[in-house]
Amino acid sequence: MSLPSLARVSSAPAATLRAFGRKLASIGVSLAAAAPIVEAALAVAPGLRQPIRAFHLRRLETPVGHAMRMFLFSDPVTIDEARSALGELTDVLIDLGLLERCAGGGFASPFVLSIIDDLLILSDDLAHGQDAVMGFGETTVELCGAAFPRRNVQRVLDLGCGSGTAALLLAKRARAVVGADINPRAVALSKINAAINGVTNVEFRVGDLFAPVAGETFDLIVSQPPFVPRPQGMGASAFLYGGPRGDELSLTLLGKLAPHLAPNGRALLVVEWPDHGTEALDVRLRKAIDSGDVSLLLLRTPHTELDGHAVSYAAGLHPTLGRPFEQEARVRREHLEQMGIRALLPTLLVIERADPTPGWTMTVAIEALSRVSFTSERIDKLMLAQAVAASPERLLASRLRMPAGTVLSEEQVGPGAEVPSTLHARFAPAALIPPLQLTIELLALLTFIHESPNVRAAIERFAAELEIPLDEATPRSIEAVARALREGILEIPSA
Numbered sequence: 055m056s057l058p059s060l061a062r063v064s065s066a067p068a069a070t071l072r073a074f075g076r077k078l079a080s081i082g083v084s085l086a087a088a089a090p091i092v093e094a095a096l097a098v099a100p101g102l103r104q105p106i107r108a109f110h111l112r113r114l115e116t117p118v119g120h121a122m123r124m125f126l127f128s129d130p131v132t133i134d135e136a137r138s139a140l141g142e143l144t145d146v147l148i149d150l151g152l153l154e155r156c157a158g159g160g161f162a163s164p165f166v167l168s169i170i171d172d173l174l175i176l177s178d179d180l181a182h183g184q185d186a187v188m189g190f191g192e193t194t195v196e197l198c199g200a201a202f203p204r205r206n207v208q209r210v211l212d213l214g215c216g217s218g219t220a221a222l223l224l225a226k227r228a229r230a231v232v233g234a235d236i237n238p239r240a241v242a243l244s245k246i247n248a249a250i251n252g253v254t255n256v257e258f259r260v261g262d263l264f265a266p267v268a269g270e271t272f273d274l275i276v277s278q279p280p281f282v283p284r285p286q287g288m289g290a291s292a293f294l295y296g297g298p299r300g301d302e303l304s305l306t307l308l309g310k311l312a313p314h315l316a317p318n319g320r321a322l323l324v325v326e327w328p329d330h331g332t333e334a335l336d337v338r339l340r341k342a343i344d345s346g347d348v349s350l351l352l353l354r355t356p357h358t359e360l361d362g363h364a365v366s367y368a369a370g371l372h373p374t375l376g377r378p379f380e381q382e383a384r385v386r387r388e389h390l391e392q393m394g395i396r397a398l399l400p401t402l403l404v405i406e407r408a409d410p411t412p413g414w415t416m417t418v419a420i421e422a423l424s425r426v427s428f429t430s431e432r433i434d435k436l437m438l439a440q441a442v443a444a445s446p447e448r449l450l451a452s453r454l455r456m457p458a459g460t461v462l463s464e465e466q467v468g469p470g471a472e473v474p475s476t477l478h479a480r481f482a483p484a485a486l487i488p489p490l491q492l493t494i495e496l497l498a499l500l501t502f503i504h505e506s507p508n509v510r511a512a513i514e515r516f517a518a519e520l521e522i523p524l525d526e527a528t529p530r531s532i533e534a535v536a537r538a539l540r541e542g543i544l545e546i547p548s549a
């Protein structure tokens with residue numbers, strides 16, 4: 055199956071593509087309109103969703119229903135239905151190759167249109183393999199959510215931009231954005247998407263990793279490089295494979311990243327790393343970064359089992375399952391075994407230019423990104439907490455609090471004064487911290503910190519009340535407070 059040509063649409067006037075975007079918006083194509091169709095099919099397995107979506111869509115019989123069938127859900131409509139949705143643009147879109155007559159009759163787009171926020175993103179059907187350009191997935195949405203800055207920034211880089219989703223979304227908060235990709239088709243589709251959405255502060259360039267931005271620095275860099283391990287003999291795919299182990303390209307990227315961060319610059323990367331059971335992941339990544347000028351926060355979500363990995367990627371490429379799916383899943387599973395990979399470790403990496411240098415390295419275990427929904431505000435808090443925890447002087451001078459909604463409780467097993475009791479801290483669901491068993495000393499320390507203007511004053515009170523010499527209490531307490539701050543049991547209150 056060959057990829058649909060971009061030749062005509064790439065040379066279309068920007069005004070024509072913008073008219074297409076405006077037309078879809080004006081007839082009501084939006085995230086809200088598509089949501090009920092997507093949700094209706096969520097209860098069935100991915101490979102079985104098409105007929106359910108088609109059933110619900112066909113009942114709409116409205117211009118927005120016809121447009122969603124043609125562009126979002128690959129369900130052909132008659133030429134009259136196409137005209138009722140698109141009016142005189144119908145023939146223009148057929149001419150550009152954005153709409154075509156399908157083999158089984160009717161008209162539909164050979165591309166896939168997806169919606170994120172208020173942006174329309176055109177991409178390829180990944181069944182084309184090879185140079186097919188990925189639309190955004192769940193992890194792209196998570197990456198964009200974690201990166202979207204609270205305040206405007208100057209320059210943003212979307213490295214391996216695919217169909218341009220992150221670049222176009224972050225353009226709302228940036229003076230200028232560069233999207234770069236090794237696949238010329240990705241850059242061509244990104245440019246088309248910029249035109250469809252009328253985004254003008256984004257530039258797209260072709261090239262390997264940072265080559266297209268040599269000598270340039272950015273306030274924000276985002277990337278979701280291809281990180282899937284590539285079995286021998288498996289066809290090339292720019293969006294999927296990071297090398298035979300999967301991490302080769304990501305490690306190279308890390309080695310070249312630091313010089314491209316502006317002062318106070320931050321990079322966010324979504325990468326799944328192979329676990330070989332040898333070197334710890336933070337040590338491996340630190341070596342790859344090869345610069346003391348940056349700090350590294352590694353947010354680790356629960357690992358992926360090998361069986362689950364092999365099956366989910368095979369199902370993604372063969373959604374209708376059957377023999378090709380089975381064969382592909384087996385080849386992938388065998389390859390992981392041969393490479394000595396024991397599990398896959400999904401991460402969100404936050405890399406920031408350090409001040410003062412050298413930077414720190416920290417790993418924080420979190421729940422699956424799809425459940426946590428990180429925002430840049432949350433990342434800002436985590437980065438500040440790690441920086442303060444890494445510096446005893448800053449820590450002693452800081453005012454810290456237990457997160458809002460924390461419940462401290464004493465549990466007694468059975469009635470009677472002689473039964474030992476345990477102390478617990480439970481946290482509000484938004485804090486994402488599992489319940490914790492406390493010692494009486496830690497409870498006292500946390501309570502004094504919560505009530506004191508700074509950590510130094512709390513430790514003095516702690517030493518006095520427990521009758522421990524201050525020079526003995528201080529180092530022990532600093533260590534415990536730093537750990538509590540890193541784990542989120544204490545936090546720096548918003549100003």
Ligand SMILES: C[S@@+](CC[C@H](N)C(=O)[O-])C[C@H]1O[C@@H](n2cnc3c(N)ncnc32)[C@H](O)[C@@H]1O
Pocket residue numbers: 187188189190191193194213214215216217218219220234235236237240261262263277278279280281292293294303
């Ligand atoms: C997993 S896709 C991510 C696409 C998009 N950023 C997203 O999150 O939806 C990886 C992208 O990296 C690109 N890529 C692969 N190798 C690259 C390289 N050496 N330099 C730049 N881009 C590369 C691929 O073409 C693909 O578009």
